[in-house]
Amino acid sequence: MDHKLERKKIKTSYQSLVIDIFIWVFLIFAALFILAPTIFMFTASLMPASDVVKMPYRWIPGGFYWQNYWQGIRGNDGSFIYIRNILNSLIVATVVSVSTVFLSALAGFGLAKYYFKGRALVFMMIMGTMMIPFEAIMIPLYLVTTKLGLQDSYAGLIAPFLVNAFGVFLMRQYFITFPDEILDAARIDGASELMIFKTIILPNSVPAIATLAILTFKAQWDNLLWPLLVVQSEEMKTIPLYIVKFMAEKHTDEGAMMAVAAIASIPILIVFFRLSKYFLGGAALYSSRKG
Amino acid sequence: MSKRIQSYSIERQKARWGWIFVAPTLIFFSLFSFYPIFNAFYASLFRKKLLSLKPPDFIGFNNYSYLLKSPDFWNSIRATVVFTLGTFIPLLIFSLIFAIFIMSRKRFQNFFQMAYYSPAVLSSVVAAVIWLLIFDPRGLANQWVNFALNTPGIDHKWLASSVMVQISAMMVYFWKYVGYFTIIFIVGLASIPQSIYEASKIDGANDWKNFWYITLPLLKPTTILVSIMSMLQCLKTFSTQYLFTQGGAPLAPINVITLNIYHTAIRDHRIGRASAMSIILFIIMLFFTWLQFKFSRTDEVSY
Known part of the structure; x- marks a missing residue:
């Protein structure tokens, strides 16, 4: 009787751990998906055009390509x-x-x-x-x-x-x-x-x-x-x-x-x-x- | 006796000040809300051209009967309905899931709220411009989807195919507003008293039962509010579709009503017909607002 209760307890705590991890992973992935376009905008704004549409996209700009901002303001x-x-x-x-x-x-x-x-x-x-x-x-x-x-x-x-x-x-x-x-x-x-x-x-x-x-x-x-x-x-x-x-x-x-x-x-x-x-x-x- | 007269006049004076405080706003709304909506209805009964010196002809409800027979208008209705359904259902489901998951965490609640809400802060023009680049044939959308499906080198025609361009527009909107509705659900969740969950715990309910028999029913008013608010938002969508067509996407699949009104009035100069479309849009939205009022009144919960 006691044993059974113990086993059930272990099982539910294992289950809740799996659910817990699932929720964290889900939330973090969703956050990455939601933040990605904004991060893309900022990183791409620091790259020469040839790097912006490139496969695969490099998320870290090679340098500070300030000409983009100059070009944008200048028109x-x-x-x-x-x-x-x-x-x-x-x-x-x-x-x-x-x-x-x-x-x-x-x-x-x-x-x-x-x-x-x-x-x-x-x-x-x-x-x-x-x-x-x-x-x-x-x-x-x-x-x-x-x-x-x-x-x-x-x-x-x-x-x-x-x-x-x-x-x-x-x-x-x-x-x-x-x-x-x-x-x-x-x-x-x-x-x-x-x-x-x-x-x-x-x-x-x-x-x-x-x-x-x-x-x-x-x-x-x-x-x-x-x-x-x-x-x-x-x-x-x-x-x-x-x-x-x-x-x-x-x-x-x-x-x-x-x-x-x-x-x-x-x-x-x-x-x-x-x-x-x-x-x-x-x-x-x-x-x-x-x- | 004299005291009564005095207090009476003070009350009257106060009432006058009430009117004075309200008057500017009331005048504004008469000029910029009520007059234009009547004017739109009036103009919808005429054949009227922008910049034309000819006096407009009264044609009764001909603009409406023209629209009801026009395939272009029905295409706009279709585009708007498809966009609204395709956007608000995922919005509703995901914002509810996000809110419940965020509330179940003990840490980082604030971080997730801000991260999910942040796209709503960007302007819709900026959002559309970013996604135009993501949907580029060489852009991130193809890279990610091809990575996930293991199909290297395939172009999914995000902005070129008539089905995909509709899905793309929905994605932009979903991305921009999911955080906003998550916050509203979080407020709804936070208003459910903790004591109810404690009571159910004593009765031996598990998390799933809690969710199904307590959280969901008590969230019903918030759910209705979110559905109708997001539906009203989607019906008015303009910027994303406008920017997409400016960026070279085909017009017909995403020619939503607001875009059609804009084109009919500004490009084709047909003021009467555009006004008739405006009135139809107004009536559709009025219907949904009425629904919102009806549901929010009958579904008041008390704990």
């Missing part, structure tokens, strides 16, 4: 327009992030802490815009933008993204737990509603603001479809458009292509490794948006 025509395009992306993403945070915080605060007639309806309307995909309204937006003469301008690039429903929802959820007593105490001390917003609400919502700002910035840094519609000149292009153009050009070599991609990715990867909790937290927050 095939020597115009250095990539620098201007990076600047455009920075301007658009920054303005959109600031405005999204500000307007979302304002609206979220209004919806969380003030009781007014039609509040539920307003909230539902704002949430309802989540159901309208940008892809479905891009054509009318494009027509309006051209009619207003805003095509090929910062205003045209920025205007459709000044605030979004997810941001309003995020801020409202954050403010709803904020204690009313503090707000009332400030009112008794004679603070105006705007003062309350500026001096109490904004300084106390840094985590929510950081999450929203980072997610918004990242979305704009990626945006391809809208710039593709409204931008015509080389000067107003953003990073994704430059990459598309650079790829399609005749004299592009693969190493320089990867250097251009690496330049676009390095800033956002640094932010990710420094502030990963906001990225991961943002993904998690998205899942709680049904509330």
Whole structure:
């Protein structure tokens, strides 16, 4: 009897060891598969083109082939327009992030802490815009933008993204737990509603603001479809458009292509490794948006 | 009496401030969400050409009936449905497996989360450009597959054959988003109280039984959320397919709806027809969002 129990115990511990090893191997292989393309981009960006598409691929570059980065920044025509395009992306993403945070915080605060007639309806309307995909309204937006003469301008690039429903929802959820007593105490001390917003609400919502700002910035840094519609000149292009153009050009070599991609990715990867909790937290927050 | 009047007016003043705070956002959404969607519907009833000086002709639902008879449009529907199903099912299965495996580890949880999530940080244009090189005939994809299958020197035509180019697009998308959904599953797993597992351990359940009878049923709301979110994402896919065609892949197999809208409006200048396609896309997505709301309301779990 005792023997049997002992044998069973050994068997299950052996089994669980096998399962344990299997899970480790699986996770490590998956991690290698997922990381490989990013590593490929960085290693290839340091190789002459002849090494990039070569069988078999050598994962460790022979040296620092900096000409790729020079070629990528200089452009095939020597115009250095990539620098201007990076600047455009920075301007658009920054303005959109600031405005999204500000307007979302304002609206979220209004919806969380003030009781007014039609509040539920307003909230539902704002949430309802989540159901309208940008892809479905891009054509009318494009027509309006051209009619207003805003095509090929910062205003045209920025205007459709000044605030979004997810941001309003995020801020409202954050403010709803904020204690009313503090707000009332400030009112008794004679603070105006705007003062309350500026001096109490904004300084106390840094985590929510950081999450929203980072997610918004990242979305704009990626945006391809809208710039593709409204931008015509080389000067107003953003990073994704430059990459598309650079790829399609005749004299592009693969190493320089990867250097251009690496330049676009390095800033956002640094932010990710420094502030990963906001990225991961943002993904998690998205899942709680049904509330 | 006077006190009541005073507090009443304070409440009214507060209500006014509520409106003031909400107003900018509400005006924005009226101009940039509600107006355009009505405008898209309105434009879909006209024969309208971009840059044309001729006033548009009202043609009722002709754009829609044209689309429903057009093989090109049905090809787009097919491409979108194939892409959506082929992407979201692996996404769902693998992100669930990753999340459960990561949560079962005592160490390196954070490392695996960050490693799996990292492709989502890269922009979709960068992702497509990297994979275009990997799918090159001399690229890594052929090298790996030939190594795994022991078939040296075979070109699998990742971007040339009409079946393979669809699989390639799915792979890029899968690679980019699997970490994102893994994180959502991890959050769902973390919210299951440990006490339930302890109770089942006392009752003599093993890991497999735990997974099948506790974890999976309690993850149902997260699973539904992930499926519908990933489905909505896949329906809107644009960048990967656009970059692939720019890089020389054939258009027809991966001509998803968004790409077709873009081409119809910008290359062919047919605003009315493109608007009709936009409205159809909108209705499809509305249906899935409605599903999400319906399921997330009825499937609220309490522990």
